[in-house]
Amino acid sequence: MARFTDKVCIVTGGASGIGAKTAEMFVEQGGKVVVGDVNDxxxxxxxxxxxxxxxxxxxxxxxxxxxxxxxxELAVEKFGGIDCVLNSxxxxxxxxxxxxxxxxxxxxxxxxLTGTFLMSQAAGRWMIDNGRPGSIVTLSSIGGRQxxxxxxxxxxxxxxxIMLARHLAIEWAGNGIRVNAVCPGxxxxxxxxxxxxxxxxxxxxxxxxxxxxxxxxxxxNGILFLFSDEADYITAAALDIDGxxxxxxxxxxxxxxxx
Amino acid sequence: xxxxxxxxxxxGAASGIGRATAVLAAREGADVAVADIDRxxxxxxxxxxxxxxxxxxxxxxxxxxAADAQRMADEATAAFGTIxxxxxxxxxxxxxxxxxxxxxxxxxxIDVGLKGYFLCAQAAGRVMLEKGxxxxxxxxxxxxxxxxxxxxxxxxxxxxxxxxxxLFGVEWGGRGVRANTVLPGQVPTPMTAAMFDDPEIAAGxxxxxxxxxxxxxxxxxxxxxxxxxxxxSYVNAATLKVDGGxxxxxxxxxxxxxxxxxxxxxxxx
Ligand SMILES: NC(=O)c1ccc[n+]([C@@H]2O[C@H](COP(=O)([O-])OP(=O)(O)OC[C@H]3O[C@@H](n4cnc5c(N)ncnc54)[C@H](O)[C@@H]3O)[C@@H](O)[C@H]2O)c1
Ligand SMILES: NC(=O)c1ccc[n+]([C@@H]2O[C@H](COP(=O)([O-])OP(=O)(O)OC[C@H]3O[C@@H](n4cnc5c(N)ncnc54)[C@H](O)[C@@H]3O)[C@@H](O)[C@H]2O)c1
Numbered sequence: 001m002a003r004f005t006d007k008v009c010i011v012t013g014g015a016s017g018i019g020a021k022t023a024e025m026f027v028e029q030g031g032k033v034v035v036g037d038v039n040d041x042x043x044x045x046x047x048x049x050x051x052x053x054x055x056x057x058x059x060x061x062x063x064x065x066x067x068x069x070x071x072x073e074l075a076v077e078k079f080g081g082i083d084c085v086l087n088s089x090x091x092x093x094x095x096x097x098x099x100x101x102x103x104x105x106x107x108x109x110x111x112x113l114t115g116t117f118l119m120s121q122a123a124g125r126w127m128i129d130n131g132r133p134g135s136i137v138t139l140s141s142i143g144g145r146q147x148x149x150x151x152x153x154x155x156x157x158x159x160x161x162i163m164l165a166r167h168l169a170i171e172w173a174g175n176g177i178r179v180n181a182v183c184p185g186x187x188x189x190x191x192x193x194x195x196x197x198x199x200x201x202x203x204x205x206x207x208x209x210x211x212x213x214x215x216x217x218x219x220x221n222g223i224l225f226l227f228s229d230e231a232d233y234i235t236a237a238a239l240d241i242d243g244x245x246x247x248x249x250x251x252x253x254x255x256x257x258x259x
Numbered sequence: 260x261x262x263x264x265x266x267x268x269x270x271g272a273a274s275g276i277g278r279a280t281a282v283l284a285a286r287e288g289a290d291v292a293v294a295d296i297d298r299x300x301x302x303x304x305x306x307x308x309x310x311x312x313x314x315x316x317x318x319x320x321x322x323x324x325a326a327d328a329q330r331m332a333d334e335a336t337a338a339f340g341t342i343x344x345x346x347x348x349x350x351x352x353x354x355x356x357x358x359x360x361x362x363x364x365x366x367x368x369i370d371v372g373l374k375g376y377f378l379c380a381q382a383a384g385r386v387m388l389e390k391g392x393x394x395x396x397x398x399x400x401x402x403x404x405x406x407x408x409x410x411x412x413x414x415x416x417x418x419x420x421x422x423x424x425x426l427f428g429v430e431w432g433g434r435g436v437r438a439n440t441v442l443p444g445q446v447p448t449p450m451t452a453a454m455f456d457d458p459e460i461a462a463g464x465x466x467x468x469x470x471x472x473x474x475x476x477x478x479x480x481x482x483x484x485x486x487x488x489x490x491x492s493y494v495n496a497a498t499l500k501v502d503g504g505x506x507x508x509x510x511x512x513x514x515x516x517x518x519x520x521x522x523x524x525x526x527x528x
Contacts, residue, residue: 166507173469173504185493209432210495218493225485233444233478235470236504244432244496247425 002030008079010034012062013089015043017189021216022223027054032079036060036071062089062115068122084227085123087116087138097152105153112157133176135227138165140181142246162238169236178235180226185242187214209244260288261488266339268292271349273300275448279476280483285311292335294318322349322375332382344487345383347376348398355411365412372416387436394487395438397424401506428496437495439486444502446474469504
């Protein structure tokens, strides 16, 4: 039996980056996925690549509770239930807080935070009502641990997501539903298009103890571990997958260097 | 298999979580050096590793002694040709209230549980640095991030484990050696037998965990094996709690609050 045989996963933001990679690997390891995203073109492509027997696409705007409910219903109808949820959807609206339009703030909070709440709630309700244990993973960020220039709204949302994961974990532990957060470091995806600039990529690699930026597979491996039974006593945890980046403040003091 | 062909040292492997980690590592394809001060029980663990079809050696040692740590690395290298990872878990409890804690009690816990981690990780790590790859895993505890009253220097050593793990990760990550720390919650093992043998304490301890139960040594071992493996190849200087949510449950112990979720009955099937 493969690691995720008979398991079903909903992936929000599954059309791209970390979500798409996780969806692919979940199926490679025996499971079925529902990919939800607002980007229908990319989302459909991802599901075609994975194969229609094991992947279904649904147009999903996570800020809409009915759409979250519909994703749950699709998973149940097509694949017979839900065991795992990955909250990966995000909409970036960077800017200095002094100038940040309310609209941009709301967009970040609505997609990143409220969307994660709504998707988790819809899936969790189904799991609880059906007496089915499960595992939910929310993508926070090292930005949720440390402030990050121009990312005031993002970092605030990402910090809140760690607390939301802990809260859901505490509320649902008695129902056999584990909830954890993953905090990636710099990871090469469409979201971080600036990593295509070789100078930025080099600079960011060099400030990371492991001397490279992350790839979606690095993050997906951690997410899949938390989904799996190997992690069946892990809940309300937040796992950094950042090559050590978040522990390096002291390395930036003049006169210090890596080794 | 996650550790196919890897050569792993586990300190404190004669018992509890260390033993479970040695056995799981073997099941995932690793040869294991079983390092412990208790030779007789280390031999038992070695037998369990061999029963998984892998090679095992026993290294009788005291982790608090630099010469022993060096011999550990030398014997593992001599037997297996190299070292790919080390899990540090050896501990000696000396519980006491702070007003009564003796200098010896303080020193023993810090020597075995903190200095010992440094010495063993350093000795094994030098071999891994040489070849430019490897993984260090420290067993800390929820007691390393929450003050464990009455446990003497335990929480201080365990907090030190976290920082030491981060430090190794930051200093050595660029040379291919990752270091991470696991924070177990409450796990019945020979170390905690005195408490868990009392049914009232056992029930109470399960009840304060959000998941409603204590952990198993095998569940902690899973996290160690993940961090040793290439699946964790970008995880460095990180900490991973394996505690059923316990460390995040402080506010739920306030009178007038409860867990919220209704307890579910699972059938044996
Ligand atoms: N890439 C990194 O460096 C990095 C670092 C830390 C954290 N993260 C987090 O990981 C997650 C995934 O990031 P990524 O790099 O894969 O991003 P990505 O931009 O590649 O993918 C995000 C997806 O979310 C979708 N989306 C946007 N709004 C949506 C909505 N309302 N409903 C549903 N889907 C919506 C987008 O269409 C896109 O497909 C995010 O939560 C991000 O904050 C990424
Ligand atoms: N059991 C728990 O509830 C729990 C919770 C959190 C963290 N931990 C941590 O996990 C690790 C393992 O704990 P356990 O419960 O399996 O303990 P254990 O007592 O069952 O095993 C500890 C082992 O360390 C060995 N040891 C003691 N002193 C030594 C020395 N000087 N040199 C070499 N070996 C020595 C002992 O012989 C024993 O085999 C410890 O670091 C502990 O702090 C355990």
